[in-house]
Amino acid sequence: MATPFRSSNADSDVLLNKAKTTPAGGARLFKRIGAHTALLIMAAIVLLPFIWMLMTSLKDPTEIFDTPFSLRFDWEKGVENYIGAFNAVPMITFMINGTVVVLGILMVQLVTSIGAAYALAKIEFRGKSILFAFVVFALCIPVQVPALPLYLGLANLGLLNTYFALMFPWFLSAFAIFLFRQFFKSFPDEIISAARLDGFTEFEIVTRLVLPSAKPAIAAFSIFSITAHWNDLYWPLIVINTVDYMTPPLGMMYFRDAEAGTNYGMLMAAAAIITTPLLLMFLFAQRQFIQGITMTGFK
Amino acid sequence: MIDSTISLSKIVKKFDATPVLRNVDLNIESGEFLTLVGPSGCGKSTLLRIIAGLEMQDTGSVFIGGRSVDHLRPKQRDVAMVFQSYALYPHMTVAENITMPLLMQRMSFAQRFPVMGRWVPGSQHIQKNIRKEVETVAEHLHIEKLLERKPGQLSGGQRQRVALGRAMVRRPLAFLMDEPLSNLDARLRVKMRTELAELHQRLGTTFIYVTHDQVEAMTMSKRIAVMMDGEIVQLGTPDEVYNDPQDIRVAQFIGSPPINILPGEVNSAGNLSLFGVECRYRINGSNQKNVKIGVRPEDLQISEFKVGLIERGGLRGWLRRLENLGNEYIAHIDMDCDDGHWQIAVRFPPEELNGIGQPGAAVNIFLNEAKIFVFSETGDRLSGEAMLQSAVEKAS
Ligand SMILES: Nc1ncnc2c1ncn2[C@@H]1O[C@H](COP(=O)(O)OP(=O)(O)O)[C@@H](O)[C@H]1O
Numbered sequence: 001m002a003t004p005f006r007s008s009n010a011d012s013d014v015l016l017n018k019a020k021t022t023p024a025g026g027a028r029l030f031k032r033i034g035a036h037t038a039l040l041i042m043a044a045i046v047l048l049p050f051i052w053m054l055m056t057s058l059k060d061p062t063e064i065f066d067t068p069f070s071l072r073f074d075w076e077k078g079v080e081n082y083i084g085a086f087n088a089v090p091m092i093t094f095m096i097n098g099t100v101v102v103l104g105i106l107m108v109q110l111v112t113s114i115g116a117a118y119a120l121a122k123i124e125f126r127g128k129s130i131l132f133a134f135v136v137f138a139l140c141i142p143v144q145v146p147a148l149p150l151y152l153g154l155a156n157l158g159l160l161n162t163y164f165a166l167m168f169p170w171f172l173s174a175f176a177i178f179l180f181r182q183f184f185k186s187f188p189d190e191i192i193s194a195a196r197l198d199g200f201t202e203f204e205i206v207t208r209l210v211l212p213s214a215k216p217a218i219a220a221f222s223i224f225s226i227t228a229h230w231n232d233l234y235w236p237l238i239v240i241n242t243v244d245y246m247t248p249p250l251g252m253m254y255f256r257d258a259e260a261g262t263n264y265g266m267l268m269a270a271a272a273i274i275t276t277p278l279l280l281m282f283l284f285a286q287r288q289f290i291q292g293i294t295m296t297g298f299k
Numbered sequence: 300m301i302d303s304t305i306s307l308s309k310i311v312k313k314f315d316a317t318p319v320l321r322n323v324d325l326n327i328e329s330g331e332f333l334t335l336v337g338p339s340g341c342g343k344s345t346l347l348r349i350i351a352g353l354e355m356q357d358t359g360s361v362f363i364g365g366r367s368v369d370h371l372r373p374k375q376r377d378v379a380m381v382f383q384s385y386a387l388y389p390h391m392t393v394a395e396n397i398t399m400p401l402l403m404q405r406m407s408f409a410q411r412f413p414v415m416g417r418w419v420p421g422s423q424h425i426q427k428n429i430r431k432e433v434e435t436v437a438e439h440l441h442i443e444k445l446l447e448r449k450p451g452q453l454s455g456g457q458r459q460r461v462a463l464g465r466a467m468v469r470r471p472l473a474f475l476m477d478e479p480l481s482n483l484d485a486r487l488r489v490k491m492r493t494e495l496a497e498l499h500q501r502l503g504t505t506f507i508y509v510t511h512d513q514v515e516a517m518t519m520s521k522r523i524a525v526m527m528d529g530e531i532v533q534l535g536t537p538d539e540v541y542n543d544p545q546d547i548r549v550a551q552f553i554g555s556p557p558i559n560i561l562p563g564e565v566n567s568a569g570n571l572s573l574f575g576v577e578c579r580y581r582i583n584g585s586n587q588k589n590v591k592i593g594v595r596p597e598d599l600q601i602s603e604f605k606v607g608l609i610e611r612g613g614l615r616g617w618l619r620r621l622e623n624l625g626n627e628y629i630a631h632i633d634m635d636c637d638d639g640h641w642q643i644a645v646r647f648p649p650e651e652l653n654g655i656g657q658p659g660a661a662v663n664i665f666l667n668e669a670k671i672f673v674f675s676e677t678g679d680r681l682s683g684e685a686m687l688q689s690a691v692e693k694a695s
């Protein structure tokens with residue numbers, strides 16, 4: 001998994017060096033400008049909806065449809081939109097619900113998957129390969145498949161409209177088990193043997209030795225998990241119908257239906273607000289995240 | 300004195316269906332330095348891991364200090380292991396690495412719990428004692444200046460010392476060393492060899508030292524166990540293993556350049572001949588016809604070719620290459636006979652060089668029958684004796 005990232009870096013280094021040294025540097029430079037232009041255009045396409053959202057949130061309702069891409073902002077109206085978004089619906093409640101749910105899910109996911117992944121990677125026991133095959137199999141099942149039985153179960157237990165209902169289906173993550181298992185596999189066996197001889201319990205081997213080396217993988221998975229569950233609309237829509245437990249995306253829907261059906265400025269302000277935490281998180285964890293998905297473990 | 304004998308009784312281990320250890324018996328005395336040597340993949344590491352309790356044998360028993368330890372977990376067996384890769388804990392400093400075994404041994408699970416453990420009664424006092432012992436060990440190994448570094452910041456030799464420190468600090472009954480020097484460069488390896496031997500003398504504990512390097516095996520211990528294909532084929536002093544190999548694989552593995560193996564024939568009277576030339580050697584009570592003759596490079600004599608010498612039992616060969624090692628020469632000789640083509644190495648001191656040196660030149664080779672080993676086709680040693688010159692002459 002490391003190679004694609006590594007080699008693309010190496011390639012661009014080669015390109016840079018050649019551009020400086022060869023007589024045909026001009027042509028090279030041209031190529032590079034071309035490449036960057038192409039990349040910039042693609043980035044712009046990806047970013048467009050996001051920028052549009054920010055622009056819309058800073059405009060007067062009349063201008064939104066007349067000149068959607070004009071750069072004339074009405075800052076006062078913008079502030080009003082943002083304050084309005086907070087007042088029109090319990091935005092703070094949505095954010096707190098979202099935080100509780102994503103952190104709750106992440107904690108349980110980490111505890112369950114790290115234990116399972118360590119066992120699958122480093123402990124010999126009968127039936128290990130079959131269990132691992134099940135994990136891979138579980139990766140292929142779309143979330144919609146178990147939705148109905150889960151809903152019925154939660155409804156029968158009277159647990160709809162709770163945090164537990166929001167989190168429960170995600171407590172076990174096959175993806176996390178798979179990711180961590182691959183990462184732990186590369187942890188040297190001799191270190192684990194040495195630790196067993198020194199008297200570490202298996203729990204201490206995981207927490208004191210394996211986990212510190214797995215930080216990038218944990219960071220990467222955390223970002224995947226937090227983003228996915230912060231943005232999830234499908235499951236909250238099924239199990240929640242009171243405002244008190246709505247997560248941000250569900251809250252947005254409720255907002256559109258109930259209060260601000262046509263007030264797109266305010267709607268976009270609300271959308272910007274709920275995206276901010278994710279953006280900040282990604283900025284802080286960027287390096288770890290990239291390390292994690294390129295799987296450059298350790299020597 | 301503490302009993303730190305280690306005994307293995309009929310150890311068998313298979314991975315899936317592949318037998319890796321077949322019926323290994325071994326007795327190591329208290330305080331002995333025993334070297335276990337054998338080619339890669341012969342099961343040395345597996346045997347050490349079974350002694351340490353990291354791997355379970357299929358059948359057979361391990362005794363440490365006279366009691367069976369088969370039901371004990373690795374930490375309860377009170378042995379320390381040094382690994383080829385050193386296996387230092389990568390995110391801990393050198394001090395923490397050496398501290399860990401003591402921490403795990405002396406503190407309860409609650410006491411050693413990170414952060415919280417500090418408030419569990421007794422933990423502070425233990426911590427202080429441990430710190431002192433770690434410093435003592437570090438001084439012994441001259442790594443006291445490195446205590447705050449991480450393993451990644453150390454050289455190979457330094458890591459090796461830290462690994463030794465971690466093994467020593469809890470004063471185990473025995474040390475198991477799995478090719479501890481093989482990742483060091485040649486010069487450092489020689490130095491560490493001496494240091495390990497001294498360490499053994501100072502500690503007086505049982506050492507089992509695993510290596511695939513026959514030079515290490517020959518120089519480091521009083522007894523060597525030679526292991527081949529999951530079996531201990533010979534156990535003895537370096538002298539016995541070199542001068543009295545009981546198996547052709549032992550003869551081939553020990554010694555550099557390796558022993559020459561030549562095709563021999565035995566007639567009905569038990570007399571041995573090599574390339575059709577009769578030797579002054581008789582096999583005792585064996586009905587083998589074709590045998591293998593092992594002769595070490597230094598037990599052959601070489602001289603310039605003279606027709607007359609052939610009649611006196613010399614063999615003819617052609618010099619392919621001559622290596623000058625300063626204090627000795629090694630001649631590589633081609634020999635052709637009815638059975639095919641053979642290459643022989645001869646080792647001799649510079650005084651005996653007289654005239655040898657032209658590649659392609661014919662040379663005479665003489666066998667010293669008193670020093671040859673005869674093996675059956677399956678590789679077992681056959682007993683026999685060299686006949687004195689006078690006896691041969693009388694017979695003929
Ligand atoms: N965990 C294992 N699973 C399967 N085969 C193994 C395992 N460990 C070792 N082996 C096999 O057992 C044989 C002996 O290995 P080892 O004891 O490491 O040899 P050595 O240390 O002498 O080089 C090798 O052929 C190796 O492939």
Ligand SMILES: [Mg+2]
Binds near residue numbers: 340344345477478
């Ligand atoms: Mg080995």
